[in-house]
Amino acid sequence: MSIRQVLAAGLMVAAASGGVAAGPGWTYRGEHGAEHWAQMKREWAMCSMGKRQSPIDIVSARPGPAAQLRFEYHPAALRIVNDGHTVRVRFNNASKLNLGGEALSLQQFHFHMPGGDKLWGEEFPMGMHFLHKSASGRLVSLVLLFRQGAENQALKALLPHMPAQGLPEQSLAQVQVDPAEWLPASKGHYRYEGSLTAPPCTEGVLWLVMKQPLEVSAAQLAMLHRLFPDNARPTQPLHGREVLESP
Ligand SMILES: [Zn+2]
Known part of the structure; x- marks a missing residue:
């Protein structure tokens, strides 16, 4: 065997075994599901060791500082990707959430089914996370929860543009999305x-x-389900955390 043939054979073995460096991907259910994340990689230890984990079931709340949410969201040309875990829409257009005088810039929103955080034990069939970043790099996640009922008009406009898994991020200049x-x-x-x-x-x-x-609507939930599997982490223990409630 020449050196070239040896290298080619090695590459074929690596390809057949799924690549040498690639570890198993995480999922929400089953062998690589949420209860196993902490064992899959040392860097993921917080998934079981952490004491301030999300999502939670909000079963008590105390009136907190009345910091108003002021939204300065603007429409942007659609940038969208389906990474196999969820469908994400990305923003880089100066859309902001102002929280108690701090400006948080909107990075992306994405979908969860079921909704993740619960309210007094109620599980919602769908949730959305709007991820923001402060100037100092702090992440702030805003959660919208959805009950099954009427057709959602914002989702109706977005669904036809939601890509299948495995495609690269798409930019659709002709489609405007208003967060x-x-x-x-x-x-x-x-x-x-x-x-x-x-x-x-x-x-x-x-x-x-x-x-x-x-x-x-039920039909909209069914359409989303065809794009990615159930993708909500179970609710996590509070470990003494307090939930604050705005008016
Ligand atoms: Zn999320």
């Missing part, structure tokens, strides 16, 4: 200290859960 169209009329919310809800489960994320659930 403000998703928001509930009431800006009342709960607030707690949590984490990323997927590996590496990093803590230090501020969670704002909007109190007023929105609606989504």
